[in-house]
Amino acid sequence: NCTLAIAGAACGLAILLGVERRRRARSLATNGDHGPKQRRKLDGIIVLVGMRGAGKSTLGKSAAAILGRKCLDLDEVLEHNVLGQSIPEFVDAHGWPAFRQAEAQLLEAVLVRREYGVNVPEGCIVACGGGVIETPSAWALLESVRPVIFIDRHIEDILTYLQGAGSYRPGLGTPPAEIYARRLPLYRGCSSHVFALSRGDAQWELLSAEFARFLRYAEGVPNERELQLVPDTFLLSMDSSVAGELLQEPARLHTVIRGADALQLRVDVPLPEAARPDEERWLLEILAAFRRHCAAPLYLAVEAKTEVDRITGGGGEGACSTTVDLAKLAIKAGCAAVTIDPATLSAIHADELAASKGITKLVAVHRPRQQRFESLSLPRSAKAGSYDLFRFEMPGSAGAIDAALEGYHGARRAASTTEHGTPVSLILSGAASRLSCLLDPILTPITHPGLPGRDEVEFLTAQQAVECRSKLGLLDARKRFFIFGHPVALSASPTIHNTGFRVNGCPFIYDRFDTPSKEEVLWKLSLATTGGGSVTIPHKEVLLEHMDQLSDAARAIGAVNTVTREIETGRLLGDNTDWLGIRGQVL
Numbered sequence: 001n002c003t004l005a006i007a008g009a010a011c012g013l014a015i016l017l018g019v020e021r022r023r024r025a026r027s028l029a030t031n032g033d034h035g036p037k038q039r040r041k042l043d044g045i046i047v048l049v050g051m052r053g054a055g056k057s058t059l060g061k062s063a064a065a066i067l068g069r070k071c072l073d074l075d076e077v078l079e080h081n082v083l084g085q086s087i088p089e090f091v092d093a094h095g096w097p098a099f100r101q102a103e104a105q106l107l108e109a110v111l112v113r114r115e116y117g118v119n120v121p122e123g124c125i126v127a128c129g130g131g132v133i134e135t136p137s138a139w140a141l142l143e144s145v146r147p148v149i150f151i152d153r154h155i156e157d158i159l160t161y162l163q164g165a166g167s168y169r170p171g172l173g174t175p176p177a178e179i180y181a182r183r184l185p186l187y188r189g190c191s192s193h194v195f196a197l198s199r200g201d202a203q204w205e206l207l208s209a210e211f212a213r214f215l216r217y218a219e220g221v222p223n224e225r226e227l228q229l230v231p232d233t234f235l236l237s238m239d240s241s242v243a244g245e246l247l248q249e250p251a252r253l254h255t256v257i258r259g260a261d262a263l264q265l266r267v268d269v270p271l272p273e274a275a276r277p278d279e280e281r282w283l284l285e286i287l288a289a290f291r292r293h294c295a296a297p298l299y300l301a302v303e304a305k306t307e308v309d310r311i312t313g314g315g316g317e318g319a320c321s322t323t324v325d326l327a328k329l330a331i332k333a334g335c336a337a338v339t340i341d342p343a344t345l346s347a348i349h350a351d352e353l354a355a356s357k358g359i360t361k362l363v364a365v366h367r368p369r370q371q372r373f374e375s376l377s378l379p380r381s382a383k384a385g386s387y388d389l390f391r392f393e394m395p396g397s398a399g400a401i402d403a404a405l406e407g408y409h410g411a412r413r414a415a416s417t418t419e420h421g422t423p424v425s426l427i428l429s430g431a432a433s434r435l436s437c438l439l440d441p442i443l444t445p446i447t448h449p450g451l452p453g454r455d456e457v458e459f460l461t462a463q464q465a466v467e468c469r470s471k472l473g474l475l476d477a478r479k480r481f482f483i484f485g486h487p488v489a490l491s492a493s494p495t496i497h498n499t500g501f502r503v504n505g506c507p508f509i510y511d512r513f514d515t516p517s518k519e520e521v522l523w524k525l526s527l528a529t530t531g532g533g534s535v536t537i538p539h540k541e542v543l544l545e546h547m548d549q550l551s552d553a554a555r556a557i558g559a560v561n562t563v564t565r566e567i568e569t570g571r572l573l574g575d576n577t578d579w580l581g582i583r584g585q586v587l
Contacts, residue, residue, distance in 0.1 A: 038355060039146040039192055042111065044123040046215055049142065049187055050151035051180055052130035053161035055197065055207070059151060060127040062208035063215055070117070070124040074106055074132075077116055082106055103129055104138040111141060125215070133186040142190040147218040150191035152284060154199040155180045188280070192356070193218045194332045196284035198292065209516070210291055217334045220358045224482070224513050227262050227297045227336040227361050229389050229423060231441035231476035232469070232528040234462045235299065236260035240267060242452050243286060250293040254519045256450045257296045258526040259462030259570070262336060262443065264299040265290070269323055280329060287333050295523035297336030301365075302326045304344065324349045328356065337361040342387070354386035361388040363443075389442065392426045433458050438468050441476070463570050466528045470568045479531030482513040484521045484539055484563075489514060493534055518542050525565055525572055532564040532573075547574035 046069075048056045057073050064071035075087060082102055083090045091099050109115040110126060118124040132138045142148050155177055162176055174182075188194070195214050197207065216223055236257060238246070243265055246253040257263055267283070275282035290298050302323045323340060330338045331353070338357070342350065342364045353362060364387040427445060428436040437444045437460060447459040460468070469475045483493040489512065497510035508531065513524055521539055524530055535543060540559040544550070547560060548571040554560045560574035 040144060042145050042147070044120070045111065045114075045118055046123070046125045046218065047111070047142065047145070047148045048125065048127045048151055049133060049148060049191060050130065050153065051155075051158050051176075051183065051187075053158040054130070054151045054153040055204075056127040056130075056151050058204060059195075059208060059211045060125045062204070063212040064125050066208065066212040067123075067215065069122055070120050071127065072110070072116065072118055072124055073127045074103070074110070075127075075129050078102065078106060078129075081116065100131065100135045103132050104135040107132060107138050107141060111145060131183070133183060133190055139186060139190050146192035147215075148191045148193070149215070149218055150187045150194045152187070152194050152196040152281070154197065154281075157197070157199060157202075192332065193334070194284065194329075196281075196288045196333065198285055198288040201288070201292075206292065214334050217359065222359060224511050225297055225336075226359055227299070228529065229361060229442055230478070230529065232466070233261040233441070233443050234259060234446045234465065234528065235262050235264050235443040236296075236446055236448060236451070237264040237266060237301070238451065240265065240272070240286065243290070245452050247286075247289045247293060252450055253293055254295070254523070256448045257294060257523060259448070259528070260296050260446060261527055261529070262299040263290065263294055263296045264301050264339075266301045266303060267326060269302065269304045269326065283326070283329060284333060287330075287335070291334075295517070295520040299337040299339070299363075300326070300330040300335045301339040302330075304341075324353070327353055331357050331360045335360060337363055337388075339363045339365050339391075341365055341367070350386050362386060363389045363391060365391045365393055367393050387422060390422060390424045391443075392424070393429070394426070395429050429458070434460055437465060438472065438474065441469070441474070462526075462528065466570065467568055475528075475567065478507040478509075478529075480529050481508060481510045481531050482524065482533035483510075483536060484513050484515070484524070484533050485536035486514055486516040486538060488512045488536065491536075518546075522546055525563060526570065528570075530565055531567075532562070535561050535563060544574065547572050549573045551575040553577070553579060 048060050050056050060073070061071045063069070079086055083099075085093075087099065090102075106116075107128065110118055118126060128142075133142065158180065159176055193214075195211060201207065213223070213225070236259075246256060265286070271279050271282070287298060304323050323344060327338045327340050338353075338360060340353070340362070343366065345353075423442055425440045425442050426436060427433070427440060437446075444465055445459050446462045446465060448461055466475065481497065483491050485491075491512060494510050494512060500506075501508045501510065510533075513521065513533070515521060516538060518539060521535075521543065525532070540561060543560055543563065544554070544558065547554070547563070550560070551574065554574045554576040557576045557579065559578075560576055561578050562575040564573045564575070565571070566573065
């Protein structure tokens with residue numbers, strides 16, 4: 001009877017929550033004065049939710065070690081500090097309702113009163129029990145704060161774990177797959193972010209590093225992989241079918257993204273049949289695969305095929321495929337940038353995206369109906385300061401050079417009307433596309449010889465664009481330099497080099513690029529905004545074979561500690577100056 005009561009209560013909760021969300025959506029749609037609900041930021045606390053077996057404790061503890069944080073497992077706190085016995089013993093003696101009440105009270109003590117040691121200077125990661133979201137008061141508390149991260153592991157992988165040794169918990173009277181289906185909308189509804197694991201992925205060391213990076217994103221902490229909207233940045237674009245092909249060949253993908261500051265994944269609404277029945281999980285699987293195999297930040301471009309699709313998404317009840325839903329999901333999943341047409345958004349939806357985007361760049365793409373460059377203007381909804389970049393996309397008419405130049409000046413005039421100094425760009429298709437790309441330096445669309453189905457006429461490669469801009473005197477002199485290695489969080493190199501740049505009037509920035517991945521270092525060195533950097537362990541020897549030219553010292557020592565990138569050619573020059581420092585100490 002107790003089991004049936006729990007199951008019935010949970011089902012009722014799901015229905016009530018669904019009704020409440022629909023009521024709130026209707027209220028927002030009809031009363032714009034109230035605006036979107038704002039979550040309260042949990043300063044120094046990150047909350048993890050998800051099914052038992054999803055990896056909350058494993059990822060939470062590993063990420064805490066990487067980031068130097070404390071990790072608090074609420075199930076452990078319940079057993080040691082609240083219940084005075086194991087969870088199975090307590091449930092056997094008092095039942096599930098008593099346990100859920102104690103669990104909800106503990107969550108309130110931790111998140112509201114900041115008890116049980118979470119109020120520490122280094123910050124705390126809090127891993128919740130799998131069923132905490134089935135208590136209405138706990139769900140409402142989680143929905144009101146951020147960051148709350150849903151760790152979304154495929155149900156088949158969860159079932160495999162639950163069937164293993166050492167995972168005993170008292171039964172809920174319902175198969176785990178049914179519990180997962182019941183809880184899934186509750187996890188999605190209360191979370192501010194989602195970290196999805198690809199099906200079958202059990203590489204916990206790699207996942208822990210990815211998760212630690214994701215936590216910094218969720219907290220809104222700028223990092224070396226944050227997409228920069230600066231001159232001489234490039235964008236490689238592909239649709240989901242091409243993305244699927246490249247994900248089958250990671251080595252090819254590593255080559256294709258060289259020179260691209262971001263990889264744009266185009267998603268058309270309605271989504272393909274392959275996305276059914278769970279469209280959200282379909283997209284998260286793709287994003288998780290790119291997170292693993294692609295060093296470049298991911299940029300999601302949401303496109304609606306028809307005006308009706310912009311509103312309904314072409315899906316039935318429960319579909320997540322409206323353009324706004326997909327944009328929100330991309331932000332929750334950690335995409336570096338999201339493109340959307342502001343003309344299709346209500347003021348409420350625009351405010352919701354702006355309020356939730358964090359460090360994600362929100363790009364407004366506008367395709368004017370009137371193809372007149374002299375009268376280019378932005379939609380009224382795009383002038384509210386919610387966007388990080390405005391981009392006009394228009395067909396280039398006859399007279400390619402005149403069209404590109406006229407459009408370039410038209411975009412500059414439109415830029416003068418924006419608030420907060422938001423940059424404006426213009427990309428033309430057709431005969432004027434290449435010239436418009438040379439004139440428009442921010443996130444310039446490019447192609448690559450290894451890209452499946454590429455249009456050889458439409459765009460230039462990154463290196464071709466850099467060479468042309470260099471010859472025209474259009475390359476930006478500002479470059480970024482890095483110390484490449486792992487770990488380098490405590491390196492004093494940025495302080496030393498940035499001081500030298502400032503004293504000598506150099507327009508450069510020196511930063512840390514902390515990664516154990518050789519492929520990520522090679523990607524960063526391929527970018528036009530990168531001037532080179534210092535190299536430390538574990539990359540000194542492995543980068544040697546990837547240099548286009550080596551100094552005598554680097555060749556003799558068999559390692560590099562300095563890499564310089566030639567501006568026009570992109571060639572990498574490797575040197576080793578370690579011996580000079582050693583000689584200076586000896587002689």
